[in-house]
Amino acid sequence: MNFGDYLLVVLLLGVALVQGQNESQGFISVNCGGAGYYESTTGVTYSPDDIYIYTGVARNISHDDQKPSLPQHLSTLRSFPDGNNNCYQFILTKGERYLIRAEFLYGNYDGLDNFPVFDVSIGVLETMFRYDYGATPSDANVQDRLGRHWVPYDFDSSLTPIHTKDVVNTSLIVEDPPEASMETALIPTRTDDVMSLSFEMKKPTRYDDDDKRFVQVYMYFAELYDLKDGETREFKILKNEVIWQEPFSPTYLEARVEYGKSTLPVLPGETLEFVLEKTQRSTLPPLINALEFYLLHEFSGKHTAAEDVTAVRNIKTYYRLNKPNWQGDPCSPPIYMWDGLKCDNDLYSIPTITSLNLSSNKLEGLLTPNIFNIRKLAVLDLSNNNLTGTIPGFLSQMHELKIINLRGNKFHGTIPQGLLAKSNEGLLQLSVEDNPSLCVTGHCNHDDSNNHLLAIIFASLASIVVLVSAIAGIVVFLKKRKNGQAIRNAASNIELNPNPPYNSNLPMKLELSYAEVERSTNKFARIIGRGGCGIVYHGVLESQQVAVKLLDKSSRDAYNQFIAEVGILLRVHHRNLVKLIGYCREADCMALIYEFMVNGDLKNHLSGKSGHFLSWETRLKIAIQVAHGLEYLHHGCNPPIIHRDVKIRNILLDENFEAKLGDFGLSKSLPTDEATHVSTVLAGTHGYMDPAYLTSSRLTDKSDVYSFGIVLLELITNQNANDESRERPLIADWANSMVVKGATSNIIDPKLDGQFDTKSLHDAIDLAIACINEVSGNRPGIDRVALRLNDCLALEMARIQQDYWTQSSIMPR
Known part of the structure; x- marks a missing residue:
């Protein structure tokens, strides 16, 4: 059984019902393999199952099995031809009690006429039987509003049925037995007799003789007679001649449940005997109205360490892995361990992941820092993928790591010295072959300098070509346009950018005409945003929603932004960077067409205007995703790119609230891969700009880290980066002053209402403060920032898992 932040139900087919006593309706019903619908005969609304499983x-069951009397929800099913571990996921609340019921009907759906054999793990309790005492065997089964079936008990002449026409109140107990079952009961035929109930635990073939099981018994009682003066019904319950329930008297027309103080251990083949015995002062024999008998399924092993679960789920999300059996608990039970993992599953400690093999899985992008959070990882195999960027230094800090296989990828740069040292000392088996751009010796300066020289030569040639192209373009433009103002505007634009940073001979396949842009926006009908250089419109291009930024040609920065942004977006490709769909550069139109981000910018959601509350978990995930985007720009691009305008307005959210960094109009590339800064004219947004950059005009990757620190503070505090109403308008000054005063808790967004792991949030505050250190050299790199944020997320996920954690305290209703 896999339990964690979700209850995981492994089903082949049928309908699953989950019951939570705190819900007004009390339950949800799931139509497996079918559509949602309302069942008028029972008043039950069924939901489709595809929201609980993927x-x-x-x-559909076979046509021959489609009977008129068959409920609609049994005519469809979900089968699982792939994978050995398929899980339905339902969010539970710790401390609540649940009924989980599943129905299975083969129905020859596959035409093979061969009943399948499979295991089902439903968590804690399996219903062995549910009896309606007092109902005659000829009576129909009672199906209550929760879909539970109560079967008439087959009794002999030693027992006598009794019943009432009055309604028994069942609302005072959460188990909620059906009124019809509570309106009947059995009593001993002889008033001085005891009532004996025996249950034999048959031995399932898959259990050994000494495999002890645990059962839970629920007995329901209600007095059905209005007792006269002098009449008393009082009895006790013994289990195998030991007191199980002290003497009590059922209340008239009011349901009562008894289930003992704990589950009952029993061996297969053993008989459980309950005896209901009246007390000496009782004038009436004992009675029983109904009974439920459950078999407790122990969890199949311990849960994998929470930080490992969070890390490997984040890896799955980061690389968009499509692995059918990556569901439930990664390590437990061992028979359902996730493909590509090996775990330490000893009897005395929490299972941990020791080996991760994602070889030949078509992985793309950077080597994710989530791997660092698998603390006991000894073997890492990411060979034969398309991973890019540099090999991260954090691998050398993973002390348990003994084997790393990165061969057959596209890494560049040098191997971290820490990894080389471990490899040379025989402490690490490192494989990095078949990475053409990777320096494997650690001494590649000579080759690098040659490459740099070639790069300078090619860059110079490219600049000449660009300049000639620009002059030719002006000549053609002058011939075609006689409007003097247009000529002056064009000349002004060229003047601003005599040496464009990127080749303005842009690819034709992405170029759109003004007519196409106008048509895609329905003649610029819907404005979705405004910026310093233009207006953003909603559009539809080839059935795809797009965002069209129409640049204001009267703006002196429009041309620079156009060239810079197109040049960068044509060479960067990362899931956390906004994607360029196309562009237009006709005389009367300069436009950039991006993928449309359904949920707009982060500012809109933090301000509350969207009506969508961002939990601490969501805020952390957004921060991590932005950090990954910046990490790609800083370490995955050659030469590195500095964004220069990181702010919450430029962080956009897709339909899944995954963050993407946009607006590259101010971005700059470092001159070479080894360069640490570039001197440039000051540009950026007040409140986000690096003070070291303001005083020196030297732009570094740590300038982006500073801006990111401001964004992180905004996520934590829900305060604006610059607010003149504060005593200290800049959020950096305000947050620093509060931390110095020891009032860290006062900067936390009150809307979070305590729903966060305290260490997680305070660690994030410490990280934000480190990012906005006035000395740029004292700030962490963005790769380190991503790692620490993942640690914060692991703490928060552990808190959420603990809140949802469901162990044997979960009982049926």
């Missing part, structure tokens, strides 16, 4: 195939 594997399997929806099927």
Whole structure:
């Protein structure tokens, strides 16, 4: 059984019902493999199951098995031809009690006429039987509003049924037995007799003789007679001749449940005997109205360490892995361990992941820092993928790591000295072959300098070509346009950018005409944003929603922004950077067409205007995603790129609230891969700009880290980066002053209402303060920032898992 932040139910087909006593309706019903619908005969609304599971195939039972009397929800099913571990996921609340019921009907759906054999793990309790005492065997089964079936008990002449026409109140107990079952009961035929109930635990073939099981018994009682003066019904319950329930008297027309103080241990083949015995002062025999008997399924092993679970789930999300059996608990039970993982599953400690093999999985992008959070990882195999960027230094800090296989990728740069040292000392088996751009010796300065020289030569030639192209373009433009103002505007634009940083001979396949841009925006009908250089419109291009930024040609910065942004977005490709769809550069139009981000910018959500509350978990994930985007720009691009305008307005959210960094109009590339800064004219947004950059005009990757620190503070505090109403308008000054005063808790967004892990949030505050250190050299690199944020997320996920954690305290209703 896999339990963590979700209850994981492994099903082949049928309908699953989950019951939570705190819900007004009390339950949800799921139609497996079918559509949602309302069942008028029972008043039950069924939901489709595809919101609880993403594997399997929806099927219908055979035509021959489609009977008129068959409920609609049994006519469809979900089968699982792939993978050995398929899980339905339901969010539970710790401390609540749940009923979980599943129905299975093969229905020859596959035409093979061969009943499948499979295991089902439903967590804690399996219903063995549910009896309606007092109902005659000829009576129909009672199905209550929760879908539970109560079967008439087959009794002999030693027992006598009794009943009432009055309604028994069942609302005072959360187990909620059906009124119809509570309106009947059995009593001993002889008033001086005891009532004996025996249950034999048959031995399942898959259990050994000494495999002890645990059962839970629920007995329901209600007095059905209005007792006269002098009449008393009082009895006790013994289990195998030991007191199980002290003497009590059922209340007239009011349901009562008894289930003992704990589950009952029993061996297969053993018989449990309950005896209901009246007390000496009782004038009436004992009675029983109904009973439920459950078999407790122990969890199949311990839960994997929470930080490992969070890390490997983040890896799955980061690389968009499509692995059918990556569901439930990664390590437990061992028979359902995730593909590509090996775990330490000893009897005395929490399972941990020791080996991760994602070889030949078509992975793209950087080597994710989530791997660092798998603390006991000894073997890492990421060979034969398309991973890019530099090999991160954090690998050398993973002390348990003994084997690293990165061969067959596209890493560049040098191997971290820490890894080389461990490899040379025989402490690490390192494989990095078949990475053409990777310096494997650690001494590649000579080759690098040659490469730099070639790069300078090619850059010079490219500049000449660009300059000639620009002059030719002006000549053609002058011939075609006689409007003097247009000529002056064009000349002004060229003047601003005599040496464009990127080749303005842009690829034709992305170029759109003004007519196409106008048509895609329905003649610029819907404005979705405004910026310093133009207006952003909503559009539809080839059935795809797009955002169209129409640059204001009267702006002196429009041309620079156009060339810079197109040049950068054509060479960067990362899931956390906004994607360029196309562009237009006709005389009367300079436009950039991006992928449309359904949920707009982060500012809109933090301000509350969107009506969507961002939890601490969501805020952390957004911060991590932005950090990954910056990490790619700083370490995955050659030469590195400085964004220069990181702010919450430029962080956009897609339909899944995944963050993407946009607006590259101010971005700059460092001159070479080894360069640490570039001197440039000051540009950026007040409140986000690096003070070291303001005083020196030297732009470094730590300038982006400073801006990111401001964004992180905004996520923590829900305060604006610059607010003149504060005593200290700049959020950096305000937050620093509060931390110095020891009032760190006072800067936390009150909307979070305590719903966060305290260490997680305070660690994030410490990280934000480190990012906005006035000395740029004292700030962490963005790769380190991403790692620490992942640690914060692991703490928060552990808190959430603990809140949802469901162990044997979960009992049926």
